[in-house]
Amino acid sequence: MSENISEVSDSRFEQDVLKSDIPVLVDFWAPWCGPCKAIGPVIDEISKNYAGRVKFFKCNVDDNPVTSGQYGIRAIPTLLLFKGGQKLDQIVGMVDKSKIEQTLNKAL
DSSP states (O other): OOTTEEEOOTTTHIIIIITOSSOEEEEEEOTTOHHHHHHHHHHHHHHHHTTTTSEEEEEETTTOHHHHHHTTOOSSSEEEEEETTEEEEEEESOOOHHHHHHHHHHHO
């Protein structure tokens, strides 16, 4: 994980994500998921470009079943974009960098 990406847990989700004053991208993942590992460096690179404008979190679905269930996470990786406590957009699966950036730009 990079300096721009933090881990978020069930207990911290509301405080860290829903109450954030800037948009937040949450990467729902698991350590055993190949596509999750593949998209990790892409998100890491994007997080540097959007530092200060968007917060980035990873949420391990195995360790945080409450949040994963609350947002209906059925496949990973799933990226959820939040702004003002509301889910704005969702990306499921391995996608390219430009797709993620287009989604983030909607929130800015």
